[in-house]
Amino acid sequence: xxxxxxxxxxxxxxxxxxxxxxxxxxxxxxxxxxxxxxxxxxxxxxxxxxxxxxxxxxxxxxxxxxxxxxxxxxxxxxxxxxxxxxxxxxxxxxxxxxxxxxxxxxxxxxxxxxxxxxxxxxxxxxxxxxxxxxxxxxxxxxxxxxxxxxxxxxxxxxxxxxxxxxxxxxxxxxxxxxxxxxxxxxxxxxxxxxxxxxxxxxxxxxxxxxxxxxxxxxxxxxxxxxxxxxxxxxxxxxxxxxxxxxxxxxxxxxxxxxxxxxxxxxxxxxxxxxxxxxxxxxxxxxxxxxxxxxxxxxxxxxxxxxxxxxxxxxxxxxxxxxxxxxxxxxxxxxxxxxxxxxxxxxxxxxxxxxxxxxxxxxxxxxxxxxxxxxxxxxxxxxxxxxxxxxxxxxxxxxxxxxxxxxxxxxxxxxxxxxxxxxxxxxxxxxxxxxxxxxxxxxxxxxxxxxxxx
Amino acid sequence: xxxxxxxxxxxxxxxxxxxxxxxxxxxxxxxxxxxxxxxxxxxxxxxxxxxxxxxxxxxxxxxxxxxxxxxxxxxxxxxxxxxxxxxxxxxxxxxxxxxxxxxxxxxxxxxxxxxxxxxxxxxxxxxxxxxxxxxxxxxxxxxxxxxxxxxxxxxxxxxxxxxxxxxxxxxxxxxxxxxxxxxxxxxxxxxxxxxxxxxxxxxxxxxxxxxxxxxxxxxxxxxxxxxxxxxxxxxxxxxxxxxxxxxxxxxxxxxxxxxxxxxxxxxxxxxxxxxxx
Numbered sequence: 001x002x003x004x005x006x007x008x009x010x011x012x013x014x015x016x017x018x019x020x021x022x023x024x025x026x027x028x029x030x031x032x033x034x035x036x037x038x039x040x041x042x043x044x045x046x047x048x049x050x051x052x053x054x055x056x057x058x059x060x061x062x063x064x065x066x067x068x069x070x071x072x073x074x075x076x077x078x079x080x081x082x083x084x085x086x087x088x089x090x091x092x093x094x095x096x097x098x099x100x101x102x103x104x105x106x107x108x109x110x111x112x113x114x115x116x117x118x119x120x121x122x123x124x125x126x127x128x129x130x131x132x133x134x135x136x137x138x139x140x141x142x143x144x145x146x147x148x149x150x151x152x153x154x155x156x157x158x159x160x161x162x163x164x165x166x167x168x169x170x171x172x173x174x175x176x177x178x179x180x181x182x183x184x185x186x187x188x189x190x191x192x193x194x195x196x197x198x199x200x201x202x203x204x205x206x207x208x209x210x211x212x213x214x215x216x217x218x219x220x221x222x223x224x225x226x227x228x229x230x231x232x233x234x235x236x237x238x239x240x241x242x243x244x245x246x247x248x249x250x251x252x253x254x255x256x257x258x259x260x261x262x263x264x265x266x267x268x269x270x271x272x273x274x275x276x277x278x279x280x281x282x283x284x285x286x287x288x289x290x291x292x293x294x295x296x297x298x299x300x301x302x303x304x305x306x307x308x309x310x311x312x313x314x315x316x317x318x319x320x321x322x323x324x325x326x327x328x329x330x331x332x333x334x335x336x337x338x339x340x341x342x343x344x345x346x347x348x349x350x351x352x353x354x355x356x357x358x359x360x361x362x363x364x365x366x367x368x369x370x371x372x373x374x375x376x377x378x379x380x381x382x383x384x385x386x387x388x389x390x391x392x393x394x395x396x397x398x399x400x401x402x403x404x405x406x407x408x409x410x411x412x413x414x415x416x417x418x419x420x421x422x423x424x425x426x427x428x429x430x431x432x433x434x435x436x437x438x439x440x441x442x443x444x445x446x447x448x449x450x451x452x453x
Numbered sequence: 454x455x456x457x458x459x460x461x462x463x464x465x466x467x468x469x470x471x472x473x474x475x476x477x478x479x480x481x482x483x484x485x486x487x488x489x490x491x492x493x494x495x496x497x498x499x500x501x502x503x504x505x506x507x508x509x510x511x512x513x514x515x516x517x518x519x520x521x522x523x524x525x526x527x528x529x530x531x532x533x534x535x536x537x538x539x540x541x542x543x544x545x546x547x548x549x550x551x552x553x554x555x556x557x558x559x560x561x562x563x564x565x566x567x568x569x570x571x572x573x574x575x576x577x578x579x580x581x582x583x584x585x586x587x588x589x590x591x592x593x594x595x596x597x598x599x600x601x602x603x604x605x606x607x608x609x610x611x612x613x614x615x616x617x618x619x620x621x622x623x624x625x626x627x628x629x630x631x632x633x634x635x636x637x638x639x640x641x642x643x644x645x646x647x648x649x650x651x652x653x654x655x656x657x658x659x660x661x662x663x664x665x666x667x668x669x670x671x672x673x674x675x676x677x678x679x680x681x682x683x684x685x686x687x688x689x690x691x692x693x694x695x696x697x698x699x700x701x702x703x704x705x706x707x708x709x710x711x712x713x714x715x716x717x718x719x720x721x722x723x724x725x726x727x728x729x730x
Contacts, residue, residue, distance in 0.1 A: 018689055018693040018694055019694075021689060022686055022689055022690065022694075025682045025685060025686050025689075026682075026686065028682060029678075029679045029682040029683060032670075032675050032678065032679060033675075033676075033679065035670060035675060036672040036675050036676065036719075036723055037723070040670070068670045181668070190665065190666060229516075229578040231577075231578060233578055233580065234580065234581060235578065235581070236581050236584070237581060256581065257581035257582050257584070257663060258581070258582065258584060258585040258659075258662055258663045259662075260662065260665065267665050269663070269664060269665045271664065271665075380664065380665050381665075382665035382666065384665075384666075387661070387667070390657075390667060391658070394654045394657070394658070397650060397654070398647075398650065398651060398654065401646070401647050401650055402647065405643045405646075405647055437633075437636050
């Protein structure tokens, strides 16, 4: 700490150093790697299996299981923000004075000493040459300032003073992004809703905590459709949704991946799908003694009477993944046969294995003949009121980077000196706040242009 | 003529171009570099034809998508972007010798795509999440960014091979002045940084329309942010702290390591949303 400095001044000094910014960036980059290696949002059991009890405690203390929302990670972001704000305010006062000077002036002596100074002799007298140069500069650069000297004339023009603001735009855009993210995480949510075809719901479940959220409106899935490539990979999946408000149908829209529905600040995305429970199934019921077939349609939950007084068959439900002695046999229907005399047997009828029920060795075997496949649609429901801050941050960042990297504040200086023989000595130089190499080339270009005039 | 023929011949043409550039460096013969440049431009045309043919073939197969959908296609496109950027730099700055450090990268990327058994060169259909107009913008921006950093990396290497005191008989004497290398490295980093920024932003906007979140700390996202941060540090060190020369070249090399990890490491070592490329 320097002497004669008050504590607020010291704090200000601390936050306005570029060194701090570099350290913070290194820390952020380094620590964010942890989250790409250690599993995020896992269960305690997963961490204990992977790292053991003692490391699990460490993970808990530092919230490494959700490190991008951990107090210390957010703390680093807050320090970086303070750093950006303080740095920008500190430098902006200087930049502001350059951009909006009280009195506009330039120092000819400085330009005469520049390394990129070029000289040539023009076969024109000073006054006509100065008119040509003035026309050229005002056309290609901007407003020209003229001054008479003892030996002739000096002309000065400049452009792009405001481009010195570019870097502040970039820093402001970072703040906008972080503000947008903060608003989103406080007032927004991300939730899932699975809807069977035909079902209606207004309740979604938060993606991480599984807490239910009530929407202002209900969503009904009228239809779900999935198309496959010949390779078996899904090509497109589409849900036809109706929004229902106060018991009235509001509107109907198709959504598919990359084409969400947005309504009243809520976004509904097509995110996944799965097999749902069909309404009814057509069964072949085969008498084992003579292989004669009876075909019956059964609704899920309904009961039918088996022929020859063999009892009742109830279709209990549908399993997307039927597990048989550790093997996944795929989708299957589950039913129950109640025989006369009260004996109960559960029967599983996997769709892909039609002879499966024969192994039960009953008097009748069931085979799934056909059913209309039903799906449920997996919707992701989000609300993010911070998104417009984030998007304006994105736009400002691109514009700011463009200005900072590809535009600059350039000043040009031309001196015309009288010669005795009606010709003039011309010297040209220029300054820029960026890319001196480019300035040198530009001065040379101007020389060739002025020679041609 | 089909795309795989065009792309495998481009691999060999790029190999030849690198050999000529390296030969020109080793034997101090300027005409070899001239030849190398002509061969490089030929390879670039072949590469372009290959990409266009592959695009057409995907429509003929009924999949119909831009050839930016898997690792193979992205590597081929990476070579293409580095080649066009390098050709531009050589034409602008008239320094052919720096090709020694850029052309091998062009060759290595496309050779890895063609020859590695881990990389499938089949044209595959797009999964629904990738079917978006953002795909083209996102991929082009990211790869222009990567190309800028790759060329900057090639230039940074020059700091470590060029001796401080120039001995006129040394093969390194022909290398451009350190000031010019510094300027070129900076220009390439600036170019890469702008396009990486645009790439990350288009990716975020796309993710928001596909999944409803613009940022989910997926490993690919996190690593691309890390790369962005390393180059942001590079800018601040150069412009605000006056770093230059070897120290700054180290930052550029670290940045390129981050690019490589974002590109390959994440796909092969970590799992996430970006498993396709």
